[in-house]
Amino acid sequence: MKIFKVFLLLLITVLIVWIDLPENYKIGKFSINPLSLDFTVFGIKVKKEFKTHLGLDLKGGSHLVFQTNTIKVNPTDLKDALSSARNIIEKRVNFFGVSEPTVQTLKSGNNYRISIDLPGIEKVDEAIALIGRTAQLSFQEEKIIDEKVASPAPVLVETGLTGKHIKKASVDFNQQDGKPRVALSFNNEGARLFGDITKRNIGKPLAIVVDNFLISAPTVQQAISEGNAVITGNFTVDEAKKLTIAINSGALPLSIKLVEQKNIGPTLGADEVKKSVYAGVIGLIAVLLFMIIYYGRLGMIASLALIIYGLISFAIFRIIPVVLTLPGVAGFILSIGMAVDSNILIFERIKEELRKGKEFNIAVKLGFGRAIDAIKDANITTLTVAFILFNPLNWEFLPQFGMVRGFALTLAIGVATSLFTGVVITKRLIEIFYKKNG
Amino acid sequence: MVNFLKYRLIYFLISLLVIGAGLFSVFKWSYCYSIDFVGGSNLEYRFDKIVAEKSINKILQNNKIQSVYLEIKNQNLSLRTKPLEQVQENNLKNSLEKNLKVKITVLKSETVGPTLGRETMIKTGVASILAILGILIYMSFAFKGFNYAMAAILAIVHDLLVVIGCYSLLSHFYQAEVDTMFVTAVLTTMSFSVHDTIVIFDKIREYFQTEGKEDIEYFANKALTETMVRSLNNSMTIVFMLLSLTLLGGTSIRFFIITLLVGTITGTYSSPFIATPILVWLEKRKKQKVN
DSSP: OHHHHHHHHHHHHHHHHHHHSOTTEEETTEEEOOOEEEEEETTEEEEEEOOOEEOHHHHOEEEEEEEEOOTTSOGGGHHHHHHHHHHHHHHHHHHTTOOSOEEEEEEETTEEEEEEEEESOSOHHHHHHHHHOOOOEEEEEEEOOOTTSSSOOOEEEEEEEEGGGEEEEEEEEOTTTOOEEEEEEEOHHHHHHHHHHHHHTTTSBEEEEETTEEEEOOBOOSOOOSSEEEEOOSOOHHHHHHHHHHHHTOOOSSOEEEEEEEEEOOSSOHHHHHHHHHHHHHHHHHHHHHHHHHHHHHHHHHHHHHHHHHHHHHHHHHHTTOEEOHHHHHHHHHHHHHHHHHHHHHHHHHHHHHHTTOOHHHHHHHHHHHHHHHHHHHHHHHHHHHHHHHOTTOOTTSOOSSHHHHHHHHHHHHHHHHHIIIIIIHHHHHHHHHHTTO | OOOGGGGHHHHHHHHHHHHHHHHHHHHHHOOEEOHHHHOEEEEEEEESSOOOHHHHHHHHHHTTOOEEEEEEETTEEEEEESOOOHHHHHHHHHHHHHHHTOOEEEEEEEEEOOSSOHHHHHHHHHHHHHHHHHHHHHHHHHTTOHHHHHHHHHHHHHHHHHHHHHHHHHHHHHOOEEOHHHHHHHHHHHHHHHHHHHHHHHHHHHHHHHHOSOOHHHHHHHHHHHHHHHHHHHHHHHHHHHHHHHHHSOGGGHHHHHHHHHHHHHHHHHIIIIIHHHHHHHHHHHHHHHO
16 A cells, blocks of 8 residues: 555656656757647547646737727717727637737727737637627527518518527537537526517527527427527537637627737747746745755755645646736745745744654644644635635626736645645655654 | 733834825825726837837937837837827827938837726726625634634735835836736735734634633734744745845836735734734723623
8 A cells, every 4th residue: 555655656746747847948969848648548539738838928929900890880889889899809718718818909090900919829710710700699580571472481580689688608418419509598588588489489490590690490399488598500519619608708799800910929028037037046045045044954844845836836837727927927926925834834833842842753743733723724715815816607797807817826726735735745744854863 | 922012003103104105195196007007009110221229219218208018120110108199109200210310101000998997907806805705704704703804804904005005106206007917916915914814813713722711912912922933934935035036037027026025014014013903902892892
C-alpha cells in the first residue's frame, strides 16, 4: 500500500513538472516543451496542449472590426442600439470561451463600427461567425390570408413570440435517436403566449425561424402551458451549442459585417512585461529569504512548500486553461501572500507551543490543529468573495465577463491550492525532515 | 502583554486623517479617468519618410496630447490618445508636418467608445456588496456572533475608503488614472482585509473557548499581542513583493502596484487597530444591554 502511495505521488509530481516545462526552450540540440496529448481512447479523440495562454494586455491577439448597418435604426435609438450590440457581442465572445476580450464602439464620420480584440485564440473564424449572427428567433404560425382563392395556400405569419421571451436555451439530446437539440424555457409572458399559440394550432405546424431561416416546423400535438419547447433540427452538437449561445445572449439590434481583421501586439509591451517578471522574481526571492532567516529550518520548509505551490497553481492554469492577464496575475500574487500566511500562522502556533515547553513532535501536532481554524475561516471567506465575483451561475445583475472574472478565477485557484499546500504538504515535509533528527 | 486598546483614539484619529484627506481630494479634484472609461481617438498616419519615435513623443508633449498606445511600422504611425477635438487633431497633424518636415496621409481617424461601460461598473459594485454580505453571513455563523462579522465589515469599508481616497490624491498629484487595473486593486484589497481580521478574531474566539467567560478587552489585547508578529511578518512578505514590483517593474503597472501596496498596508493596519476596537466596543455594549 505504501509503495503504491509513493508511486502515485511520484507520478503526480512528474506530471505537474512536465506540464510546467517552458515552451520551446533550447538546450543544445534538444528543445523542451510542456506535455501535449494527442491520442484516441475508446473512439474519443483526446487532444490537449498544455501551454500558457496570455491575455490581450500581455500578448496581443486578433483585432476585428465590424461595420454596423444603421439604416433600419431610428437615429434617436442609435446610441442605445450600439451599446446594446456591444454588450451582446461581449457576452457572446465570453460564452464562446474567450476570456477578457475588449469590445468597443467606434465612430468615424457617419460610420458606426464595433471593434473586438480577442486574445490569441485558434478558432477565430468560428468566433467571427458567432459574433456576426443576429440571432433573431421567432415562432411563426400558418394562416390563410386570401380566402377567395379556390385552394388557399397557408402563409407563415409572426406569432409575436420571439427570442425576447426566452429565459434560457440549452443543448440537450433527443432520447430516441440521441441527436442534439436545443431546449428552450420561456419567461412568464413567453409561457402564456406559447400556451395560447399551441392551443389554437393543434394539428398544425409551428415554424421556428432563426435569422429568416426555417430551422424546424414541428406539428403541435397538444397545448403546452409549462413554458418549455425544444427545437429539433439537423444539428451537430457544435451547431446546437452555438445556437444556444446566440439565443442566450439576445438578438443583435442591428446587423453587422466584418470589415477588418488583423493581428495586434500586447497593450502592455514586451519590455514592460519582462521588467515586471524580473521584479516579481526578485520579490519572491526576498520573501523566501525572509522566511528562512526568520524561521530557520521551518522557513526552509515553507519556502519549499511555496515553490510546490507555485508549480501546482501554474499547472492548473495550463490545464484549465486560464488566460493570464494583469488582473489575473494580481489575484495570483495575492494568493501567494495568503499561502505564505497559512505557513506563518502554523509556525507561530508551533513556536507558541514550544514556548510552553512542549516537545517538538507534539508542538507540531498541536500547532497545526490550532492554526487550522483560522486558516479555514480566512480562506473560506476569500473563496466566498471569489465565488460571487466569478458569478458561476451567470446571473444578469453580476459581472458576467471580463477582468473581474479573470481576477476571481486566479484568486480562487490560488487560495484552494494554498489551502492544500499550506496544510497538507507543509505537514508532510515537516514530518519527513524532522523524523530523521528525532 | 501590551495594552494596545488603550490608544484606540489615536488609531481612529490616524484613520480619520487619512480618509479625510482622501475624501477631500475625491470631492475637490475627483479622478482622472482612463481611456477604458471615457474612450479616445484612434489615428493612423502615413509619413513620406521614416520618423523616430522620440521626436513624435516630443511633439505630442508639446501639444499636450496623452498617448496610450504608439506604434511605428516603417512609415506608418498608429496612435491611440485621449479623446481629441477636431482642432487638436489638426494642430497635431500640422505640427508633425512642420517639425518633422514630412507629408502626412491620414489613413484613419476615428473615435473609440469606452471598454468599461457604466453597466459593467454597476454590476461590479453589486457583486462587491453581495460579497460583503456573504462575508457577513459566513462570519456570523463561524464566530457565532453578529458583532464579529460587523466589525470585520466596518474594517473593509475603512480599507476601501482609504484606497479610494489615496488614489484620488495619486490621481491629482501624479496623474494616476482610474482604469481596469484600479478596479482590480480595490477588489484585491477587499479580499485581503477580511483575511487578516479573521486571524485575530480566531484568537479571541479561542480564548473564550479555552479560558471561559472573561473580559473581552483583556482577550482582545492578548490576541493582538500574540498575532502582531504574525500580521507584520505576513504583510512584510507581500510588501517585499510589491515594493520590488514598484521599484523595478514596468511603468504601466506602477500605480496598480502602489494601490495594492496601500491596500496591503491599510488592510494590515485596520485588523488590529480598527476591527478589534470596534469588536470590543460592540461586545461591551451588548453586555451592558444585557445587564
